[in-house]
Amino acid sequence: MKEKIIETLKAKLNRRVWDSWFSTFEVKEIGENCVVFQVGNLFIKDWLEMKYGNLIARTLKEVFNRSIDFKIEYAPLQDQPMEDESEPLVRKRPLVLTPLNPIFTFENFVTGPSNMFAYSACLEAAKNPGKYNPLFIYGDVGLGKTHLLQAIGHYLFKHKPELRVVYLTSERFLNELIEAIQRGTTQEFRERYRSKIDVMLLDDVQFLIGKNGIQTELFHTFNELYNAGKQIVICSDRDPQMLDGFQDRLISRFQMGVVVKIEKPDIETCFKIAQKMVMFENGDLPEEVLLLIAEHFNDNLRRLRGAIVKLLMHKQIYNEEIDLSRAKQILSIEPVKPKCKSVETRLFDILCELFNVTPEELKGSCKKDSAIVARQLGMYVAKNYMNLSLRKIAEMFNRSHPTVSNTIQKFEISLRTNKSLESMLNKVKELFREKTAGQLL
Numbered sequence: 001m002k003e004k005i006i007e008t009l010k011a012k013l014n015r016r017v018w019d020s021w022f023s024t025f026e027v028k029e030i031g032e033n034c035v036v037f038q039v040g041n042l043f044i045k046d047w048l049e050m051k052y053g054n055l056i057a058r059t060l061k062e063v064f065n066r067s068i069d070f071k072i073e074y075a076p077l078q079d080q081p082m083e084d085e086s087e088p089l090v091r092k093r094p095l096v097l098t099p100l101n102p103i104f105t106f107e108n109f110v111t112g113p114s115n116m117f118a119y120s121a122c123l124e125a126a127k128n129p130g131k132y133n134p135l136f137i138y139g140d141v142g143l144g145k146t147h148l149l150q151a152i153g154h155y156l157f158k159h160k161p162e163l164r165v166v167y168l169t170s171e172r173f174l175n176e177l178i179e180a181i182q183r184g185t186t187q188e189f190r191e192r193y194r195s196k197i198d199v200m201l202l203d204d205v206q207f208l209i210g211k212n213g214i215q216t217e218l219f220h221t222f223n224e225l226y227n228a229g230k231q232i233v234i235c236s237d238r239d240p241q242m243l244d245g246f247q248d249r250l251i252s253r254f255q256m257g258v259v260v261k262i263e264k265p266d267i268e269t270c271f272k273i274a275q276k277m278v279m280f281e282n283g284d285l286p287e288e289v290l291l292l293i294a295e296h297f298n299d300n301l302r303r304l305r306g307a308i309v310k311l312l313m314h315k316q317i318y319n320e321e322i323d324l325s326r327a328k329q330i331l332s333i334e335p336v337k338p339k340c341k342s343v344e345t346r347l348f349d350i351l352c353e354l355f356n357v358t359p360e361e362l363k364g365s366c367k368k369d370s371a372i373v374a375r376q377l378g379m380y381v382a383k384n385y386m387n388l389s390l391r392k393i394a395e396m397f398n399r400s401h402p403t404v405s406n407t408i409q410k411f412e413i414s415l416r417t418n419k420s421l422e423s424m425l426n427k428v429k430e431l432f433r434e435k436t437a438g439q440l441l
């Protein structure tokens, strides 16, 4: 029965949603009037109740043929902080401990399937600091980790100005510690990070790989903040498990809360991000150019932004018109070339294979039936589906221009009445499509 519930529910959701939200979802027990589910963390529990509650209820009704209640529990991997024990915070004026990029806000973050989970987790962490703790976000360079991390900062400055929020890179954390050691002020350093902040936004933690001393420092800082119910959000370019050379105890701390991956955006999301970036630069670029950029730079949005800035610079400073071909030139994007063989060679390959003839026979004066049909069909395909000029076709088949024209005309007439010619033509088209990945036909 447990399996049936899971299978029925799974069938109603697309894989991406399932992988993002339901990977730790399981049926804990089935009672008379209530089914108890279990998930790996609190954030997912709340999210599932909010977004998928109705769907779960419907699924249960379908499986049991009657309405049945359910509840979702969460089973923390390790001990969670005692939320209520943290002492009330003293109300203070907003304290900007670190400058943030003003553009890196939630409002300016474009969401899509690749980053929805990370976005939601960060927003929830900002709304309820300390609840989903720690929040660990990872993903390749340029996919928006720093943006989201700072968005939490902006949100808190605006909505909870009494909280002391620190955004800092791991590099800075390290440098400050070194400085403190040199000056003999480590005690102050510790105090600052362990007891004088409410939210710690730590970027690029992979920077601390192999640096054991600072990891120990971070471990203690982490524990103090965590035990006091303070929100910790950490970004990294890799999964906590892949932080080679990191102390195990730190890795397991990182995994205690919510771990979220940001994926490469799809082209559509990327296009929207590009539009937004252009807007921030107060510029304007044609849609086809934005699409080109979206397709080309979707693996790194920092490079995407670089490309936009470069194009706008050409437009504004040099007063250039940026159309598709100019954009390609400026960004050194080569047009997609057919891989390896030319399309003409591919056509010959197909004809030779299908009709059991050689290229020489096609180009020469071979009078075999199969060579004659292959030649006619080849010319017809070249003209109608490859858009080649008659001159080019004449060259390919080593014939004169009028001969090609005549042959194609005759072939067209026979095609109308001869079913087997038609099926041969279809076969050639099909093979051609396969070989050229749909490039031309």
Ligand code: ADP
Residues within 6 Å of the ligand: 103, 104, 108, 109, 110, 111, 115, 139, 140, 141, 142, 143, 144, 145, 146, 147, 148, 273, 276, 301, 302, 305
């Ligand atoms: P990371 O920290 O993951 O290397 P960043 O957060 O620095 O990446 O993002 C690189 C650039 O892309 C920044 O200019 C950021 O504003 C932008 N960016 C990334 N993701 C988005 C998004 N979803 N919507 C809008 N801008 C984005």
Ligand code: MG
Residues within 6 Å of the ligand: 142, 145, 146, 147, 203, 204
């Ligand atoms: Mg970053």
